Amino acid sequence: MPDKRGHFGLYGGRYVSETLMPALVELERFYSKVRRNPSFQREFHHYLREYAGRETPLYFAERLTRKLRGAKIYLKREDLCHTGAHKINNTLGQALLARRMKKNRIIAETGAGQHGVATATVAAMFGLECEIFMGKEDVERQSLNVFRMKLLGAKLRVVESGSQTLKDAMNEALRDWVTYVRNTYYLIGSVAGPHPYPMMVRDFQSVIGKEAKRQILAREGRLPDYLVACVGGGSNSIGLFYPFS
Amino acid sequence: MMNRIDQKFSTLRHCGEKVLIPFVTAGDPDLTTTLEILRILEQSGADLIELGVPFSDPMADGPTIQRSSERALKHGTSLPRILEMVHEFRRDSETPLILFGYYNPFLCYGLRRLAEEGRASGLDGVLCVDLPPEESGELKRWTSAEGLHNIFLLSPTSDVGRIRLVAREGGGFIYYVSVTGVTGARRRFEARLRAQVAHVRRYASLPIGVGFGISTPQQAAWISSFSDAVVVGSALIDVMERADGKREKVKRIGRFVASLKRAMNGGS
């Protein structure tokens, strides 16, 4: 757990302009209330099961294992979640939170478009207004996801500043949030950003590791020797790792 | 020795004048021209100057200052060169100067080094847009040792608790952000801005400067009627962008700042 101001040791914290500080404090207060609230958790798990299609299988990759002639390899199949990635775990959790905070407009940044699609999806399902910020370069290389977001009714904001990728999309989303902070919920897609986002996104994604732990114990009767995950911002990795640490 | 910022506010208060604070990005169009701009600002009535340190990810700024930062970065404007320029300016000027920027370039340069070299080159304060008082301990440790002020922001979303915090932790003056949003010209302001500034004053004894979006002499005059200082940034860069050639840019900026100052002093 981070300290009271969101520091993990030297890291984390809240380095934002003053206008956003009260919004972050409010978000933290709301989140700490729902974190242990059984009715929120029930609702969250209901949507994970009925809508996102959890739990996802922990699949023993028999042929890959044989081919590599070493350790037994299990695949945690987050690719089988609704919308095709683990991102939906977090967007469901945060959209439920936004609803409780009575914010009817959601904004999000996206790089590959997976988080954008997952956000547009839950916004459609809960009937919330949704705008997605995406760098121009990413819009060009991820046309499939761009089209999906539009079909889902989200408004796309193409970001042409800076390097026109994820970091610039996030700058632009922060600029929008600072302007419309009173009615807007910023749904960050990774374990980055100011406190409480890193902790909150980790908690929502921890469902990956909790399931994997239960599944491997049932299957092998013991915990794994290695967990492996890719790290960009880090949400799928911390989601898998956290329950094991 | 008294900090130049405090001196300026107290002198002008005695004459019944308000403080005009122009903002320019260091290195836009280049540092040599910035030095000329600083001099013309001073001659045209600037009382204190905010010198923007360009950053690759200026998330609190609108398109005008983003473009300005990009131009400055394109030819390698960096903190050490900015400080050299400040040193040059300080040879024959006592106008207070504050650095206005984002935390990462400062952190990367070294906070202690920034404070020591900043003080030696003639800086008077530092304002970090993305550094609220809660995270400012490390920077403050070095800036206070050097007698530099840490200026903090307040905004229309700040509650009484945060106003008290900034009043306690800040130095020099309080920078009140006139609107929720990023920097850049606004056509109009809400009438309640006056009441919001009065509200801050109830809890803070520091002078209050208002900025973000102020772009005309009329706006500057109105805002100075209830604040202690007026900050003008993007509008200056707009003026500069519209002018062709470095000499013309410098000249037009001078004329524009003079018009702001005249309006604030009750002229037209």
Place this chain on the structure above:
Amino acid sequence: MIGVEAAGLGLNSGHHAASILRGKVGVLHGSKSYLLQDRMGQVHGTHSIAAGLDYPGVGPELSYLRDRGKIQFASATDREATDALRLLAEVEGIISALESAHAVAEVIRLAPRLRKSQIVIVNVSGRGDKDMSTVGQYLGMRL
């Protein structure tokens, strides 16, 4: 626990997104963490074939867990990730996202060095549909 970062064209190429392996501590987007930046603290564009990994920062908790030795960090290049994606498709019938393929690439290196009784779990964080044109282009195949 092993986190796999994007080595892009190689960790020493200057075209990658390995924030923890090659970055230093900085502040971007509201938190302090490892960050890819230049000597003056400016943040430039990164590179990875996987758009979802193409980001100069990393979550602060990962930086913390790395410093405490709880997570080891490895990396995979664009080439290694693409090869891993193909292998997983051919051997298991699963087309993963290019992001997840970075993790699979590490497993391909790691598993043969381990005993048969050991267990590895790899997170296949997403599916590859969105990446088909990128992979096709990379392999010089027409869709």
